[in-house]
Amino acid sequence: MNFQSIPGQERAKRLLQNSLKADKLSHAYIFAGPLGSGRKEMARAFVAALFCSRNRDEACGECLECRKLAHGNHxxxxxxxxxxxxxxxxxxxELQQQFAYRSSTSGTKVYILNEAERLTVQAANSLLKFLEEPQTPIIGILITDNGQALLPTIQSRSQWVQFYPIPPEQMKKKLLDEGHAPELxxxxxxxAAGLEAARSLIQINWFAETRNVMIQLMKDLAGKQPFLVTVQTKVMKSEVAEHLDTLFDMIMLWYKDLIHVCYGSKSSIVYIDQEDLLSRxxxxxxxxxWVECMERAAEARKRLRSNANTQLVLEQFLIDVK
Incomplete structure (x- = not known):
């Protein structure tokens, strides 16, 4: 894993690579951003460059240190x-105990806390002491989607590296090049906020099923078919019932497509295989x-979070927009 293999996040790459070049590294970093935005991949690339025995700001992938990292046994x-x-x-x-000894080869030890916002209060206070009084050269990387949930004292003693959702067009090109179905x-x-998250969605069966059910519901609404039957047979009695939040996200994209068509922006539509239906x-x-329908879908999605009856939320929404 190296920096060049990570799509987007150019600001984070520059910050970390410049630090490596200048040999001015913080003792702790907070990698903060949405799930799937490349935080883990960036952490691996940063550590690889740090440990690499040939290059300063980019892992070579060939030296002994790089090979040990690649095999997961550094x-x-x-x-x-x-x-x-x-x-x-x-x-x-246990982490403090393991790091009580000096590095074996690289001169610096690194620990990575994934989902660092889930530190207990006691663990966070113990980590704070570790941050302030390291016994050996140590770098810590705290990966989180909510950096504000960390103790203020940990935040103030760490360098923030902010991650942002990757632009859809950038992800789209990569995934299409990999041969994934364009409609998905x-x-x-x-x-999805990142490439890995988008790739995972595409490869899960319920995602394609939810998309197909959503299109069927929209066709039912546009015609005279009894859409409540579709709810009963294809939503509530399938995996789709467990992912109604995603169903509503897809519905909002559908109405957004209708708006794009109204304004002559067919090149922006998401449901590319439904262009004829959308145009009609x-x-x-x-x-x-259509804007109001989008708003109602967003409101229905919020009601799902308040533990409302999921079937009633979906049926009421469909009745309203009908």
Whole structure:
């Protein structure tokens, strides 16, 4: 893994590579940003460049240090994942014990805390002492989608590296080049913040099924078919029922496509295989109605989060927009 293999996040790359070139590294970093934006990949690339025995700001991938990292057995790197619902104080104590000795070869040891926002209060306080009084040359990387959830004292003693959602067009090109189905790619890149997250969506069966069900519901609404039957048979009795939040996300994209068609921007539509249907439907209502339908879909999605009856939320939404 190296920096060049990571799509987007150019600002984060520059910051880290410049630090490596100047040999001015922080003792702790917070990699903050949405899931799928490349935080883990960037952490691996940063550590690889740091340990590489040939290059200063980019891993060569060939030296002994790079090969040890690639095989997951480098003694100077420790990953810490949540144990159940949280990262516990015993995990931080074990980390401190493992890092009580000097690095084997690279001169610096690195620990990476994934989902660092899940540190317990006790673990966070123990980590803070570790940050302030390291016994050996150590760099810590805290990966989180909510950096504000970390202790203010940890935030102030770490260098922030902010990650942003990768532009859909950039992800789309990469996924299409990999040979994924275009009709799934166009939707996935609009719903995921990063390449890995989009790729994962495409490869999950329920994602394609949810897309097909959503299109069937929109066809039912446009015609005279009993859409409540579709809800009963194809939503509530399938995996789609467990992913109604995604169903509503897809519905909002559908109405956005109708708006694009109304304004002559067919090149922007997401449901590329439904262009003929979208073109027929777009002008059957005023564009303000499509905007209102989008808003109602967003409201319905919010109601799902408040533990409302999922079937009733979906059926009421469909009745409203009908």
């Amino acid at each position: 003694p100077d790197l420790i990953w810490v994942e949540p144990d159940g619902a949280s990262i516990k104080i015993d995990q931080i104590r 790619v166009h939707v996935a890149v609009r719903l 439907l777009a002008f059957t209502r005023d564009v303000s109605i």
